[in-house]
Amino acid sequence: MPATPKRFVAPLGLAVAATTLVLVPAPAHAATVDITLLNINDFHGRIDANTTKFATTVEQVRAEAGDANTLFLSAGDNIGASLFASSNQQDQPTIDVLNALDLAGSAVGNHEFDRGFADLQGRVQDAADFDYLGANVYKQGTEEPVLDEYATYEVGGVTVGVIGVVTEETPALVSPAGITSISFGDPVEAVNRVAAELSDGDEANGEADVLVAEYHEGAGAGTPDGSTLEEEVAAGGVFADIVEDTAPEVDVIFTGHTHKQYAWDTGTRPIVQTGSYGENIGRVDLTVDDATGEVTAYAASNVARAAEADLTLPRVAEVAEITEAALDAAAEVGNEPVATITGDITTAFADGKRDDRASESTLGGLVANALRDGLSEIAEPDLGLTNPGGLRADLLFAGDTAENPANTDGVVTFAEANAVLPFNNTVALVELTGASLKKVLEQQWQTDDEGNVPSRPYLQLGMSDNVRVTADPSKPAGQRITSVRIDGEPLDLDRTYTVSTLSFLATGGDNFRAFTEGTYTDTGLLDAELWRDYLAGNDPISPDFAQRQVFSTIPANVQPGSTASFTIEKLGLTSLGAPADGTVTATLGGETIGTFPVTDRTAQIDLAVPASATPGDVITLTTEQGAVLTTTVAAAGPGPKAAANLTAQKKPAKVTVGKKVRIKVAVRTEGEAATGKVKVFGYGKARTVTLKPNGKITVKLGSYGKPGQKKVRVKYLGNDTTKSDTQVLKFWVSKKK
Numbered sequence: 253m254p255a256t257p258k259r260f261v262a263p264l265g266l267a268v269a270a271t272t273l274v275l276v277p278a279p280a281h282a283a284t285v286d287i288t289l290l291n292i293n294d295f296h297g298r299i300d301a302n303t304t305k306f307a308t309t310v311e312q313v314r315a316e317a318g319d320a321n322t323l324f325l326s327a328g329d330n331i332g333a334s335l336f337a338s339s340n341q342q343d344q345p346t347i348d349v350l351n352a353l354d355l356a357g358s359a360v361g362n363h364e365f366d367r368g369f370a371d372l373q374g375r376v377q378d379a380a381d382f383d384y385l386g387a388n389v390y391k392q393g394t395e396e397p398v399l400d401e402y403a404t405y406e407v408g409g410v411t412v413g414v415i416g417v418v419t420e421e422t423p424a425l426v427s428p429a430g431i432t433s434i435s436f437g438d439p440v441e442a443v444n445r446v447a448a449e450l451s452d453g454d455e456a457n458g459e460a461d462v463l464v465a466e467y468h469e470g471a472g473a474g475t476p477d478g479s480t481l482e483e484e485v486a487a488g489g490v491f492a493d494i495v496e497d498t499a500p501e502v503d504v505i506f507t508g509h510t511h512k513q514y515a516w517d518t519g520t521r522p523i524v525q526t527g528s529y530g531e532n533i534g535r536v537d538l539t540v541d542d543a544t545g546e547v548t549a550y551a552a553s554n555v556a557r558a559a560e561a562d563l564t565l566p567r568v569a570e571v572a573e574i575t576e577a578a579l580d581a582a583a584e585v586g587n588e589p590v591a592t593i594t595g596d597i598t599t600a601f602a603d604g605k606r607d608d609r610a611s612e613s614t615l616g617g618l619v620a621n622a623l624r625d626g627l628s629e630i631a632e633p634d635l636g637l638t639n640p641g642g643l644r645a646d647l648l649f650a651g652d653t654a655e656n657p658a659n660t661d662g663v664v665t666f667a668e669a670n671a672v673l674p675f676n677n678t679v680a681l682v683e684l685t686g687a688s689l690k691k692v693l694e695q696q697w698q699t700d701d702e703g704n705v706p707s708r709p710y711l712q713l714g715m716s717d718n719v720r721v722t723a724d725p726s727k728p729a730g731q732r733i734t735s736v737r738i739d740g741e742p743l744d745l746d747r748t749y750t751v752s753t754l755s756f757l758a759t760g761g762d763n764f765r766a767f768t769e770g771t772y773t774d775t776g777l778l779d780a781e782l783w784r785d786y787l788a789g790n791d792p793i794s795p796d797f798a799q800r801q802v803f804s805t806i807p808a809n810v811q812p813g814s815t816a817s818f819t820i821e822k823l824g825l826t827s828l829g830a831p832a833d834g835t836v837t838a839t840l841g842g843e844t845i846g847t848f849p850v851t852d853r854t855a856q857i858d859l860a861v862p863a864s865a866t867p868g869d870v871i872t873l874t875t876e877q878g879a880v881l882t883t884t885v886a887a888a889g890p891g892p893k894a895a896a897n898l899t900a901q902k903k904p905a906k907v908t909v910g911k912k913v914r915i916k917v918a919v920r921t922e923g924e925a926a927t928g929k930v931k932v933f934g935y936g937k938a939r940t941v942t943l944k945p946n947g948k949i950t951v952k953l954g955s956y957g958k959p960g961q962k963k964v965r966v967k968y969l970g971n972d973t974t975k976s977d978t979q980v981l982k983f984w985v986s987k988k989k
Contacts, residue, residue: 283541283542283543284539284540284541284542284548285321285408285409285410285539285540285542286317286321286408286537286538286539286540287317287321287322287323287407287408287410287412287462287537287538287540288313288314288317288318288321288322288323288535288536288537288538289322289323289325289412289464289504289506289534289535289536289537289538290310290313290314290322290323290324290325290533290534290535291324291325291326291327291466291506291524291526291533291534291535291536292325292326292327292330292526292530292533292534293326293327293328293329293361293468293470293506293507293508293509293525293526293528293534294327294328294329294361294508294509294511294527294528294529295326295329295330295331295346295350295528295529295530296329296330296331296332296333296334296335296363296528296529296644297330297331297332297333297334297335297337297338297339297343297345297346298334298335298338298346298529298530299334299335299337299338299345299346299349299575299578299579300335300337300575300579301655302530302557303349303530303571303575304561304563304568304571304572304575305557305558305559305560305561306530306533306557306558307349307352307353307561307565307567307568307571307572308558308560308561308562308565308568309533309555309556309557309558310324310353310533310567311353311562311565311567311568312558312562312565313533313535313555315565317537318408320407320408321407321408322407323356323405323407323412324353324354324355324356325355325356325357325358325414325464325466325506326350326355326357326358326359326382326466327358327359327361327466327467327468327506327507327508327509327525328358328359328360328361328362328363328364328416328418328466328468328508328509329361329362329363329364329468329508329509330343330346330347330350330355330358330361330364331343331346331347331363331364331366331376332361332363332364332366332674332675333363333366333644333674333675334346334674335645335667335671335674336582336586336666336667336668336670336671336674337575337578337579337581337582337586337667338578339670339671339674340578340581340582340585340586340667340670341578341581341582342367342375343376344379345574345575345577345578347376347379347380348379348574349571349574349575350380350382351380351381351382352567352570352571352574353567353571354381354567355381355382356382356383356403356405356414357382357383357384357385357403357405357414357416357466358380358382358383358384358385358416358466359384359385359386359416359417359418359466359467359468359508360372360384360385360386360389360399360416360418360468361418361419361468361508361509362418362419362421362422362425362426362468362509363426364376364384364418365422365426365430365431366426366427366430366675366676367430367676368427368429368430368431369398369430369431369433369434370430371430372384373398383400383403383414384399384400384416385399385400385401385402385403385414385415385416385417385466386398386399386400386401386416386417386418387399387401387402387415387416387417387439387442387443387445387446388417388418388420388436388437388438388439388441388442389418389434389435389436389437390434390435390436390437391433391434391435392432392433392434392435393435395437398433398434400416401415401416401442401446402414402415402416402446402450402458404450404458404459404460409542410461410462410540410545411459411460411461411462411545412460412461412462412463412464413447413450413458413459413460413462413463413464414464414466415442415443415446415447415450415463415464415465415466415502416466416468417439417442417443417465417466417467417468417469418436418439418468418469419436419439419468419469419490419509419707420436420437420438420439420469420490421436421700421706421707421763422436423435423436424700424706424760424761424762424763425641425761425762426756426761427677427755427756427759427761428759428760428761429755429759439467439468439469439490439494440490440493440494440497440498443465443467443498443499443502444497444498444499447463447465447499447501447502448499448501450463450501451463451501461540461545462503462504462538462540462545462547463501463502463503463504464502464503464504464505464506465498465502465504465505465506466506466508467494467505467506467507467508467509468507468508468509469490469491469494469507469508469509469510469707470491470494470507470508470509470510470512470525470707471484471491471507471510471512471514471525472484472487472489472490472491472510472707472708472709475487476603477512477513477603477605478603481495481514481516481518481523489705489706489707490707491507491707494507494523495518495523500520502521503521503538503547503550504521504522504524504536504538504550504552505518505521505522505523505524506523506524506525506534506536507523507524507525508525509707510525510707510708511527511528511607512525512527513525513526513527513531513532513554514554515534515552515553515554516552517552521547521550522536522550522551522552524536524552524554526554527554530557531556531557532554532555532556532557533554533555533557534552534553534554534555535552535553535554535555536550536551536552537550537551537552538550579655582667583655583656583667585666585667586665586666586667586668586670587655587656587658587659587665587666587667588658588665588666589658589659589663589664589665589666590664590665590666590668590669590784590787590788591664591669591787591788591790591791591792591793592662592663592664592791592792592793593647593649593662593664593792593793593794593795594649594662594792594793594794594795595649595794595795595829596614596646596647596648596649596795596827596828596829597614597615597618597646597647597793597795597827598613598614598615598646598647598648598827598828598829599613599615599616599640599643599646599827600612600613600616600640600712600825600826600827601826601827601828602826606646607640607643608826609640609641609708609711609712610640610708610710610711610712611712611822611825611826612712612714612799612800612801612825613640613643613712613714613825613826613827614795614796614797614825614827614829614830615643615646615647615672615714615827616638616640616643616712616713616714616715617714617715617716617717617796617798617800618793618795618796619636619638619642619643619672619673619714619783620635620636620637620638620713620714620715620716620717621636621716621717621786622636622782622783622786622787623636623637623638623679623716623752623753623754623779623782624636624716624718624752625716625786626679626752626782626783626785626786627679627681627752627775627777627782630775630777631681631750631752631775632750633681633750633751633752634738634739634749634750634751635715635716635718635719635738635749635751635752636714636715636716636751636752636753637692637713637714637715637716637751637752637753637757638713638714638753638754638757639711639713639714639754639756639757639761639762639764640711640712640713640714641711641762642673642675642677642754642756643672643673643714644671644672644673644674644675645668645671645672645674646672646828647664647668647669647672648668648828649661649662651663662792664787666784669780669783669784669787670780670784672780672783673779673780673783674780675754675756675779676778676779676780677754677755677756677778677779678754678755678774678775678777678778678779679752679753679754679755679774679775679777679778679779679782680752680753680754680755680757680758680759680772680773680774680775681750681751681752681772681773681775682750682751682753682758682767682770682771682772682773683748683749683750683751683770683771683773684748684749684751684766684767684769684770685745685746685747685748685749685769685770686736686743686744686745686746686747686748686749687745687746688766688767688769688770689736689743689749689751689766690733690736690743690745691766691769692713692751692764692766692767693713693721693723693733693736694729694730694732694733694766695763695764695765695766696710696711696712696713696723697709697710697725697729697732698710698711698762698763699729699763700763701763701765706763711762711763712801713764713801715800715801716800717796717798717800718738718739718740719736719737719738719800720735720736720737720800720801721733721735721736721737721800721801721802722734722735722736722801722802722803722804722806723801723802723803723804724803724804724805724806725803726805728942728944728945729945730945731927731945734804734806734808735808751767751770753767754779755774758772758774759772795827795829795830797824797825797827797829797830797831797877798877799823799824799825799875799877802820802821802822802823803820803821803822804818804819804820804821805818805819806818806820806857806873809972810859810861810871811861812861812862812863812864812865812866813861813862813863814861815858815859815860815861816857816858816859816861817856817857817858817859818857818859819854819855819856819857820836820854820855820857820873821853821854822853822854823836823850823853823854823855823875824850824853824875824877831877832850832853833850833853833855833875833876833877834849834850834876835847835848835849835850835855835875835876836848836850836855836857836873836874836875836876837873837874837875837876838857838859838871838872838873839871839872839873839874840862840865840869840870840871840872841869845859845860845861845862845871846858846859846860850875850876857873859871893970893972893973893974893975894921894922894973894974894975895921895922895974895975895977896919896920896921896926896968896970896974896975896976896977897919897920897921897977898917898918898919898930898966898967898968898977898978898979899917899918899919899979900915900916900917900966900979900981901915901916902914902915902916902981902983903915903916903950906986907956907983907984907985907986908985908986908987908988909955909956909957909958909959909985909986909987909988910955910956910957910988911955912952912953912954912955913935913952913953913954913955913956914950914951914952914953915932915950915951915953915964915966915981916948916950917930917943917948917949917950917951917966917968918947918948919943919947919948919968919977920947921973921974924947925943925945925946925947925948926943926947926968926971926974927943927945927947927971927974928942928943928968928969928970928971928974929941929942929943929968929969930942930943930949930951930966930967930968930969931966931967931969932951932953932964932965932966932967933964933965933966933967934962934963934964934965935953935954935962935964936954939951939953940969951966956985958985959984959985959986959987960984960985961982961983961984961985962982962983962984962985963980963981963982964980964981965978965979965980965981966978966979966980966981
C-alpha cells in the first residue's frame with residue numbers, strides 16, 4: 253500500500269461524547285479496511301485477582317475485531333507503583349503478562365524510570381517483547397534521542413506508525429540520581445517532529461498510513477473528574493497543547509499519567525484515556541481507505557473490564573499461569589502479618605476515589621511519623637515529610653481471608669504494608685534552615701524549574717504530628733505559608749532542622765527543589781523496611797484525624813477590642829472514616845472567647861478580641877476534633893509606619909508614537925523589599941498591580957498615539973506597616989522617523 257500524506261478533515265470544534273465517539277461516514281466510492289486499536293495506560297503492575305479479567309477484556313475485543321486487524325498498545329507506566337505480587341519480583345510478572353497478551357508497543361511512562369535509565373535500557377527492555385518508545389527522551393545536553401522514537405506495525409494490510417512520548421515533568425517525578433545522563437523535551441514538539449517524518453513520502457526515514465500518538469501525559473489533575481473536553485482545554489497547560497497543537501497528521505491520540513477516564517472527539521480525531529490499573533481498555537476503530545491510507549471514519553470508547561475471566565482463551569490461560577505463579581511467590585512472604593490497625597488508614601478521597609494528592613490524609617501523616625520516629629537508633633529528626641504520590645495503597649481494616657486465612661479484620665500483612673511504599677526509596681536526612689524548610693512548604697504550590705505549573709498544580713505534603721502549618725492560598729507565590737509551628741514553637745528561620753524524608757524528595761523530586769538547599773545524608777535504609785518496622789513496633793495503630801495544615805486568611809496580628817474576620821477552609825480530612833468538624837473554638841489564656849460553626853468544611857470567623865488582651869498574647873483556634881491549630885498574636889495597636897522608597901523608571905529610554913511604554917517599579921522599606929500594591933495614573937484608566945516578592949513589578953502601559961510631553965504618577969499604596977510613596981514621571985513622545 254502506498255504511504256502517502258493523508259488526513260481525515262472534519263469541521264473544527266470540540267464536540268464531546270462522554271464514552272463513545274460518533275462514526276464519521278466514509279465516502280461511498282472508497283475501498284476500505286477496518287482496524288482496531290486497543291490501549292491501556294497506567295497499569296502499574298496490577299497482578300491480582302483482576303489480572304485475568306483484564307486479559308479477558310483484551311482478548312474478547314480482539315476476537316470481535318479480528319486478531320490480524322487489531323493492535324494492542326500502551327501509554328506507559330506499565331510498571332512501577334505496583335502491587336506486591338509484581339513489585340516483589342521487580343515487575344517481571346507484569347512484563348510477562350503484557351508479553352503474553354502480545355502488547356506491541358508502549359510509550360515510556362515516568363515510572364519506567366523509577367529504578368533509573370540504566371535499568372530501563374537494560375533489564376526492562378531486555379525482558380519486554382514489546383517496543384518501548386520515547387521520542388522526547390534525549391541524551392543530556394543534546395537533542396539526540398536515546399530511545400526508539402516510533403515503531404511501525406502492519407495491521408490488516410495498513411501500516412500503523414506509533415510515536416511514544418513521556419511527560420516533560422519526569423525529572424521531578426523520579427529520583428534525579430537515576431537520570432543524570434538524559435533529559436526530557438516537549439512531548440508535543442517531539443510527536444510533531446516524528447509525525448512529519450513518517451508522513452513525508454520519504455521511505456528512508458520511515459512511512460506510515462495511520463499515525464498514533466501515545467502520550468504519557470493527559471487531562472490535568474486540577475480539573476474535576478467528569479469535566480468536558482472544552483473545560484479541560486480551557487484549563488490550559490500541556491493537555492491543551494496536546495489537543496490543539498498535535499500535528500494534523502496524527503489520526504489518534506492516546507493519553508495517560510493523570511489516571512482520568514475519557515473518550516472524546518476533537519472534531520478531527522479521537523483522544524482517549526482509560527483511567528488506570530486495567531479498569532478499562534481503550535478501543536478505537538478506524539476505517540482506512542485501502543488506496544490512500546486516509547482515515548475516513550473513527551469511533552472510540554472505553555471498554556470496562558470483564559466481570560469474569562474466560563480461561564478458554566489461550567492468551568488468558570497463559571496470563572492466568574503467570575499471575576498464579578506470581579501470587580504464590582508473593583504469598584510466601586507477603587501473607588505474613590506485620591501489625592494490626594483499629595480502623596482504615598488511607599489517602600485522601602475525592603469524588604469517591606482514593607489518591608487525592610491535593611489533600612491531607614491519615615496515611616500521609618502516619619508515614620511522616622514513621623519517617624520521624626523510625627530512625628531512633630540512627631538519629632532523632634525534628635520532623636518527617638512525605639510526598640502524596642508515594643502512597644500507592646491504603647491500609648484497610650477489613651480483612652481478606654479468602655486469599656490468606658491470617659488476613660483477618662485489622663491485620664496488616666507484609667504485602668499490604670509494602671504496597672503503600674513500593675518504590676524502594678531509601679530514607680534520607682536533610683539538614684535545612686528554617687527559611688529553606690518554609691520554601692519546601694511553599695513548593696506544595698507546584699512549579700517546575702522554569703516556572704511552569706505542572707499537571708498537578710498542588711501537592712499536599714504528609715507531615716508528622718508535631719507540625720502545624722497555616723497557609724493562605726490567596727497570597728502571592730512565596731508568601732502563602734503564614735505560620736509554621738514545630739513542637740508548638742514558631743519556626744525559626746535561622747535555626748537548622750533535621751528533616752527525615754524519602755531519597756526521592758531529598759534530591760528535589762516532585763518539584764520540591766528547596767530540599768537541595770540542605771545537607772543530605774542517605775541512611776541506606778529502605779523506606780518500606782522502616783515502614784514495616786514502625787508498624788510492628790507501634791501495634792495496634794489507630795488512624796489520626798488531626799489536621800497538620802489548614803488554609804486560612806487569618807491575619808498575623810489583631811488588636812485588643814477589635815473584631816477580626818477571616819475564614820478557615822478545607823477543615824477536616826477526607827480519608828475514610830474521618831469525622832466532620834462541627835465547630836472551631838477560639839481561646840485566649842485558656843478561656844473560650846468564641847465558638848464558630850463549620851459548614852461544608854469552612855468556618856467563617858468573626859473574632860471579637862477582648863479589650864483586655866495584651867501585646868504578646870496568643871489566640872488559639874481549635875476544631876471540634878482538636879485537629880486544627882491556627883494561631884495569631886495580639887498586638888496593642890499599630891506602631892509608626894516605616895518609610896517607603898519608590899523608584900520608577902520608564903522603558904524604553906526613547907519613546908516614539910506607537911511604541912509601547914513600560915514602567916519598571918521598585919519599592920524598598922528599611923532596606924528590604926516592600927509588599928503591597930502600586931497604582932499608576934495618567935494613562936487611560938488607572939492601573940493597580942501587586943509587587944512581586946522582590947519588591948519589584950513592571951507595568952505595561954501601551955503606546956501613545958500623539959507626540960508631546962506625557963506625565964504619569966506612580967503611587968505605592970503602602971500596607972499595615974509601611975507608608976505610601978509617590979513618584980511623577982515626565983517624558984517626551986516623539987514622532988515616528
